[in-house]
Amino acid sequence: MRIGVLTSGGDCPGLNAVIRSVVHRAVADHGDEVIGFHDGWRGLLEGDHRPLDLDAVAHILATGGTILGSSRVRPEQLRDGVGRAREHVAELGLDAVIPIGGEGTLKAARLLSDAGLPIVGVPKTIDNDIAATDVTFGFDTAVGVATEALDRLKTTAESHQRVLIVEVMGRHTGWIALHAGMAAGAHAIVVPERPFDIDELTAVVGKRFEMGKRFAIVVVAEGAKPRRGSMDFETGGTDVYGHERFAGVARQLAVELERRLGKEARPVILGHVQRGGTPTAYDRVLATRFGRRAVEAAHQGEFGMMTALRGTGITLVPLAEAVARLKTVPDERYAESECVL
Amino acid sequence: MRIGVLTSGGDCPGLNAVIRSVVHRAVADHGDEVIGFHDGWRGLLEGDHRPLDLDAVAHILATGGTILGSSRVRPEQLRDGVGRAREHVAELGLDAVIPIGGEGTLKAARLLSDAGLPIVGVPKTIDNDIAATDVTFGFDTAVGVATEALDRLKTTAESHQRVLIVEVMGRHTGWIALHAGMAAGAHAIVVPERPFDIDELTAVVGKRFEMGKRFAIVVVAEGAKPRRGSMDFETGGTDVYGHERFAGVARQLAVELERRLGKEARPVILGHVQRGGTPTAYDRVLATRFGRRAVEAAHQGEFGMMTALRGTGITLVPLAEAVARLKTVPDERYAESECVL
Amino acid sequence: MRIGVLTSGGDCPGLNAVIRSVVHRAVADHGDEVIGFHDGWRGLLEGDHRPLDLDAVAHILATGGTILGSSRVRPEQLRDGVGRAREHVAELGLDAVIPIGGEGTLKAARLLSDAGLPIVGVPKTIDNDIAATDVTFGFDTAVGVATEALDRLKTTAESHQRVLIVEVMGRHTGWIALHAGMAAGAHAIVVPERPFDIDELTAVVGKRFEMGKRFAIVVVAEGAKPRRGSMDFETGGTDVYGHERFAGVARQLAVELERRLGKEARPVILGHVQRGGTPTAYDRVLATRFGRRAVEAAHQGEFGMMTALRGTGITLVPLAEAVARLKTVPDERYAESECVL
Amino acid sequence: MRIGVLTSGGDCPGLNAVIRSVVHRAVADHGDEVIGFHDGWRGLLEGDHRPLDLDAVAHILATGGTILGSSRVRPEQLRDGVGRAREHVAELGLDAVIPIGGEGTLKAARLLSDAGLPIVGVPKTIDNDIAATDVTFGFDTAVGVATEALDRLKTTAESHQRVLIVEVMGRHTGWIALHAGMAAGAHAIVVPERPFDIDELTAVVGKRFEMGKRFAIVVVAEGAKPRRGSMDFETGGTDVYGHERFAGVARQLAVELERRLGKEARPVILGHVQRGGTPTAYDRVLATRFGRRAVEAAHQGEFGMMTALRGTGITLVPLAEAVARLKTVPDERYAESECVL
Structure with missing residues (x-):
């Protein structure tokens, strides 16, 4: 299998841990090839990428930022963004694309998925406001x-x-x-x-x-x-x-x-x-589990999905559901915090 | 209401956060009185205790250890342990007892609960091996x-x-x-x-x-x-x-x-x-939520129960269930960790 | 001997470590009595104080802030500040006063010392800008x-x-x-x-x-x-x-x-x-050594002095010298930092 | 100028900061070429090395360990160690060699220096037991x-x-x-x-x-x-x-x-x-200053010397003096630590 991965949106501790996990699982377990797109969707739209092997991810588990770079470019904002994405996926012979990002990224992921591209999303936001997953990595850090x-x-x-x-x-x-x-x-x-x-x-x-x-x-x-x-x-x-x-x-x-x-x-x-900076152990474990699950999903042909934490298990939810609504602080959680003076 | 609280078993970051939360919720929200037993079950069996007001818990949220002390004394190992516990609960006019501890403590809690004492347990172990809750505080630290x-x-x-x-x-x-x-x-x-x-x-x-x-x-x-x-x-x-x-x-x-x-x-x-030492933010939040839920349970008369995290919510589970089995690492979680050389 | 101690000026990690060290050395080694003035010079000018024994300083070594409180009140700015300070020192039977503070505090200390009060200063500033000492505690943190x-x-x-x-x-x-x-x-x-x-x-x-x-x-x-x-x-x-x-x-x-x-x-x-917050090990050691040296100086009658680090040793310098000039970053130190792009 | 650098002996936080500083100063300020020997003296004795340019040291300031590797090989223990070292220095056209290491390394450095090689040593030990410098990097960490x-x-x-x-x-x-x-x-x-x-x-x-x-x-x-x-x-x-x-x-x-x-x-x-692990700010600054001073010494032809911290300044001391005696804890420093029970 050939898998493309990209990171998009604001910085978030754990991005590198996902990239590493995707490469580990894909290369070491399945013998896949992995390429990384530079600067999020921009790399996919312009065909700007590099190969990612085990050595490329050898020292990144505990580092902040993203070795692939990021940007706020979004395919739906560009003329023929979807067409160009499709073109590069075909040219590169990719069997799966794994975008890692927040709400905007996942909306774009859904758009591309609806257009027939083989997408497995990984949610990312320090704000923890994506409803379809209990927690997102970066939040704990x-x-x-x-x-x-x-x-x-x-x-x-x-x-x-x-x-x-x-x-x-x-x-x-x-x-x-x-x-x-x-x-x-x-x-x-x-x-x-x-x-x-x-x-x-x-x-x-x-x-x-x-x-x-x-x-x-x-x-x-x-x-x-x-x-x-x-x-x-x-x-x-x-x-x-x-x-x-x-x-x-x-x-x-x-x-x-x-x-x-x-x-x-x-x-x-x-x-x-x-x-910024080194992620907590909690975020490294969650990010690693998300990366693994995304590769598994790709191999099982479960596209149009996003990885999610539910209780103690990692599962998949449809991208459509993932971006349907913002997860806000409910009254009962706010009530729990009642401060004592 | 009069509530007794105690900490039993090995040290675990977050114990003080539970104690503080119990006192905050009981005293500030309900106007309860709270007493703390010294050195776990020993304090209950010997009637060794002190009052806990808001000042007593003013600076302990981020500290390790337990201001109440702990020990490994267990009521079932002592002659007439249950009888003495019952006696002190009656003498002190307690409407609820909240023991915070691991497997041994919760087993003792169940014993006392079965004997008719008004118990709400709070699980504690750095090992995270209590099956009835997704996570225990102390583990993250x-x-x-x-x-x-x-x-x-x-x-x-x-x-x-x-x-x-x-x-x-x-x-x-x-x-x-x-x-x-x-x-x-x-x-x-x-x-x-x-x-x-x-x-x-x-x-x-x-x-x-x-x-x-x-x-x-x-x-x-x-x-x-x-x-x-x-x-x-x-x-x-x-x-x-x-x-x-x-x-x-x-x-x-x-x-x-x-x-x-x-x-x-x-x-x-x-x-x-x-x-030992200061708990992580994760453990402080979880411990604080457990303490609050235990006080609510007491006020709702839900005895013989233990607080638990399930997904993102705090719930109650019967003490019987809580200690029924050890939560071991399942094969699929171990498989996730497959190390890349 | 009876010793008064006070902390004045902005917060600085290590203040509590000095207070603890003063009490340890004075009480445990010399059998002195120590009192702490509240809120810096204000406490001295108004006679607002409390006794400090070993128990009072038992848990403060690693804590930020100051158990005595601080303020920016300065005796020279108040009508008859010097007279009132002298009066309270006499009333309380103090043989030494140890003010812990920055440039302003040390200037006031010198003023009181020149007026005949038995003062040993301890320098404090996170800015490290006191010329008479190689380093001040708080800076490393x-x-x-x-x-x-x-x-x-x-x-x-x-x-x-x-x-x-x-x-x-x-x-x-x-x-x-x-x-x-x-x-x-x-x-x-x-x-x-x-x-x-x-x-x-x-x-x-x-x-x-x-x-x-x-x-x-x-x-x-x-x-x-x-x-x-x-x-x-x-x-x-x-x-x-x-x-x-x-x-x-x-x-x-x-x-x-x-x-x-x-x-x-x-x-x-x-x-x-x-x-704010817990001081580094470096600052705790330096603060502890300063506190000890200040007590020794008091017992040797070396007043009008300030503790200082010179190389690896703790020494005393006249308060006059201590506040004579600001220690600025010299050209050769700035040159050392030449950034590589 | 052509400069060789090596790290020898046990791990010590700050080694990479010295290497980076040597390369920065040599390359960016003087236009020198720098090579790094692999695994301490072994690399010098066997001619095993690689070029070090600005990119090679771009991300190492805050990392533990040493990018050059280390070993406990010592030239004086090997047959014709000195001769082989001299040979490789000549072959590589080195104008200076900067070994970074502890007591054993500095003794070897002195041996080579006495044999006519252009050596500037940088002291390294977490134990802080080198008498000729107030402090060594690694100790604070x-x-x-x-x-x-x-x-x-x-x-x-x-x-x-x-x-x-x-x-x-x-x-x-x-x-x-x-x-x-x-x-x-x-x-x-x-x-x-x-x-x-x-x-x-x-x-x-x-x-x-x-x-x-x-x-x-x-x-x-x-x-x-x-x-x-x-x-x-x-x-x-x-x-x-x-x-x-x-x-x-x-x-x-x-x-x-x-x-x-x-x-x-x-x-x-x-x-x-x-x-192991990331050095404290203190150690990074000290290590950086040592690296800079070593390059300056090389350019000034001050060989047979070692960098040292004295008070707040970085200076040079003869290698002979550097290894003359162990810096032990003196009585007065031990007395300062008198513990209060």
Whole structure:
């Protein structure tokens, strides 16, 4: 069999572990040939690729990033993207293509699959917001990095007697905020799924100071917004590509809480450290299992599918289902996090 | 409501997070009173305890160990253990007792529950071998510690051109060996569930050197044993308490592999670092969710149950089911780990 | 002997290790009594304190922050600050006062010492900018945190094909930027001691892309500024306390480099994570040695002095010398860091 | 100029950082050519080498081990070792050879230097026992790894109410034991420089239990031995190469302390994790500075020298001085560590 693999979208710890696992299983178990496309869909559309043998993946299991590069190019946005993809797949004699990526990548994967290409997708997002799988790799690493930062920030907040508003990743969902906030014992957790009321948030943090505590930690997902009319809020608008710009919710919250509480409040934006670097053991194992399952699926002719974790097992779900809806933080999970002041 | 909590058995990262969560939910949400028994069942049998309020658990979320202490005392091993437990529960006016522990603890919990005491168990083991829950807290931390050690050992093995036999915890099951071995890219993984054949293992490691590689990493669970007749193997016998002593499988394997391969082979025994210290974010979240669910169960009168993770949700399972069988590494999971040389 | 100890100024990993060491040496070796003042000089000026015995410092060696609290109150800024300090020292029967703090704290210490109070200072700053000591504790931890973040950011910058401008602490000196930049292999390091020329910096980063590299990492100290006339630069002005506000050099650099290079450039501000949390082993050892030496100095009547590291030994230097000048990054150290593109 | 570089002896975090720095300075600043010998002196003696350009060292700064490999081959042990070394240096047209290694390597370096070869040594040992330099790279990483393990072990020792005897590296000197023990707050530190008296050690640990504490941590260097006649002690003898074998001091101490104290005592041997894996920021900076200074020395014709850290500066010392004596833990440093029970 000849298998093509590519990584697309934002950086995510575990991408290299999937690539390695695909090559290991394909080459070592099945005697397949594997090629890697450069920079995601761009490599497939332009026929830019290289062979991947066991040596090529010998030292990448624990490394962040992706040896194949990535980009945000999407075939459906290009003139005749599907046709060019089909052409290169045929030219290269590929029996399967394994794209590794997030929601956008999987939508493109579905498009190509519907057009008859032999696709097995592997889901990837640090945000953990793909409904068809219990967990995505990268999420555990992101939560771990955020939690370690929060552990450090707590002693500093206490020493400086401050409110720290810590912004973590999560444009549409609050999974990282929820887990890191719970893991670090935050005093309030603000997620995009539940627009916040600034009066309530002020009351919560204020109550903590009334109780004699000397600091507070508020964890906020970057995509969080106030309830309509709750406070003046600068929205970020859209950038030249039409992507939503973020407005700096932590910065705005810090200003507002400082004004209302009369306590020093400071924003801390964790940023890209959450999506780079060596993956946790959890993410390496999950990524490795996904890679293996994708190769198996290809050999069993199960195309148009995506690998998924369900409970403790790896399974396949239709790509159509995979991208049907965003997995948001449900009320009962948010309720579990109820912070004690 | 009055709730008693205790921690029993070996150390496990996340114990304090459960205690904190029990106190948070009981005191802050329900206005309950909570007392903590000292040193596991001993504290319950002897009425040795202290009150636990919010201040008592204010700084323990990220700490290893248990603020309540632990011991291996088990009520069924003591004369009238059940009677004394019942007596103290009555005297203290407890409406619920939440024991946090492993297989032995949960068996004792079932015994007391069958005797009519209001018990909600919380499972705890770094070994992840309790069948009724997908995962136990402590496991992720243990795997993380072992993986970080393996990452470090790889460069040293390569520099010294050695075979390193790295012994990780796991007396009866190979979950830590499996996950850490996969996460670190070990070249062979040896688990108790599959007695090893020394000839096969020698062949695997030897093949790696034949391929021109300069080192090899073998991960072995402490409870691993050779297939009968496969090699001379010193068994550890039992200690004065009747517990199985371990024979030092890594040490014996190192001697045997060095003799057979003519390559330097060295044992590394990771030992207790795997069960101490600050828990990972994953374990803190899981422990916190378990603690909350146990308090809810108590308030709903769901006794004789144990908290469990199933998929992404926390649920309750009967204590009877919880201890019915050991969760061993199944063949398909072991197959997933097939190491590439 | 009766000894008072206080921590003043910004948070710094290792403060608790000094407090513990002072108590250990004083109480265990000399049978002294130790009291801790709350919130730095404020506690001394208001007589707000508590006794510190061995139990009080039993679990703090590895913790960030300070169990005594801190503040930025300075005796010389208060009416009769010196008189009130003298009064409380007399009332409490103190034979020595050990203030632990940065430049401002040590200046106040000198003032009180000149006024006849028995002072032994311990220098503290993550910035490492006190000339009289080779190194200050807290610096190694700050560099370690920044380096780990840079390690993570590298893979993300590469995957996204971006220029990342990473702002680290350092208002007046570039020690953290220099060491973290060297440790992580940054492609340019910008320090306050050497106002940058935006054309040169653009050329350096641009050359890297011309060489075919796909990303660049620029480390910049928060206090860095462009050479006069080199680029439009928003200065931060001063806040209500007269402290210099920082202008967000990374943010401005990112905008400018993106405009000039036509490559995506993003700022990352590491912020307070650099000054909180558990100290490195290096900082714990240095802090412990400083604490011990301060107690010895008190017992030998060597007042008006500050502990210092010189080579491998701990010594004492006059407070006057300690605050005479800022230790800036010298040319030869900056030259050592010459980045290879 | 043409420069040869090699790494010899045991693994040590920072070796790759030196190699990278040598190549950066030589190639980028001076336009030199650099070749790397494989497996230490073996590569020089057999002419086994490869070119090292900027690409070859592009991703190695933060990696453990050595890309050049290492071995324990020493030229003086081989027939005509010096002659063969001279021959290959001449053949390859080398103007300088930079060996990176420990005591044995530096002795060999001196031998070759005395024979007229253009040598600049770089000292390397995790043990920090080379007298001519304040610190060697690798030491900080080793201490950091040991301290992190001790932090974890403390909670486990407390939970299990045990004495843990933790064996760290250090055959002839106790620097790692001293620093890790101080950093982690050990209750006793045992170093090779001061043969221990088992009665005294028992008394120290016993006193802790008398004070009501529930556990104790003893840190012991692998080369520690009892005072003559203090206790039965199995010595390790020598192996086939005449190297001293180690007797497992932690294991023997655990048995003896358990017998005398009636408390569970367990040995933990940290082993090779101390010398592998990614170096700390401190070690990367020191290694980078050493590499640069070695290239400068070569260009200035300062041969027969070794790089050294003195205070905050990098300097050169004669190889003769470098290996003249072992740097042992002096009494005053040991006194600083006096443990509080």
